[in-house]
Amino acid sequence: MNIKITRKRIKNIILKVNDEGEVLISAPLKVPKEYIEKLIKEKEEWIREKLSLVQKRKQNSLTYNEGEKFIYLGKEYSIEIKNSQKEICQLSQDKFIIYIQKNTLENRKKLVDRWIYENFYPYIIDLTMNTGEKIGYLPSVIKFRNMKTRWGSCNTIKKSITFNHQLYRKSIVVVEYVVLHELAHIPFPHHQKSFWSFVEKYMPDWKERRKLLKE
Numbered sequence: 001m002n003i004k005i006t007r008k009r010i011k012n013i014i015l016k017v018n019d020e021g022e023v024l025i026s027a028p029l030k031v032p033k034e035y036i037e038k039l040i041k042e043k044e045e046w047i048r049e050k051l052s053l054v055q056k057r058k059q060n061s062l063t064y065n066e067g068e069k070f071i072y073l074g075k076e077y078s079i080e081i082k083n084s085q086k087e088i089c090q091l092s093q094d095k096f097i098i099y100i101q102k103n104t105l106e107n108r109k110k111l112v113d114r115w116i117y118e119n120f121y122p123y124i125i126d127l128t129m130n131t132g133e134k135i136g137y138l139p140s141v142i143k144f145r146n147m148k149t150r151w152g153s154c155n156t157i158k159k160s161i162t163f164n165h166q167l168y169r170k171s172i173v174v175v176e177y178v179v180l181h182e183l184a185h186i187p188f189p190h191h192q193k194s195f196w197s198f199v200e201k202y203m204p205d206w207k208e209r210r211k212l213l214k215e
């Protein structure tokens with residue numbers, strides 16, 4: 001969670017989640033840090049609810065229209081709409097061009113999702129298989145779906161890995177971390193020390209990457 005604590009000359013602690021998905025806490029000067037941490041824990045469910053609402057609003061507000069930014073693997077591209085018989089998306093140096101005949105939000109979204117399916121899915125599947133080979137644990141199946149609170153999950157019994165469809169927006173170093181993290185759950189179905197040492201063996205800078213993921 002992205003939490004910002006500001007000390008102010010006030011009497012009570014004020015907790016809010018803004019439209020950017022930041023958790024803002026204003027606290028009186030003398031309130032101990034532990035007290036604020038305890039409050040955050042107590043209010044965690046409420047905070048998570050608010051964050052998921054912000055996320056939903058953000059996703060719903062994507063219009064895939066001219067001038068809007070399309071984010072792919074952490075890089076921003078300006079969306080350009082071009083009238084065309086053949087409906088297809090194209091990524092260039094700094095543009096994401098949508099060639100479209102029936103220019104409606106629904107159709108744009110369909111074309112963008114198709115592009116992600118044709119470009120991002122093969123990319124992350126390759127990455128997962130290559131990483132799996134390197135560490136000696138391959139998944140039996142790789143799935144994708146929209147998930148609200150997680151970037152990936154691993155069913156260790158079935159060796160099935162699921163990635164969040166929204167992962168295409170994250171930078172490559174972050175995607176690599178999510179891939180290794182989920183694969184590492186095949187031998188280590190927990191987050192104990194042995195799991196993290198295994199991750200660290202193959203990705204010494206996993207902590208920085210995880211930080212980027214949470215941003």
Ligand SMILES: [Zn+2]
Pocket residue numbers: 181185191
């Ligand atoms: Zn995990």
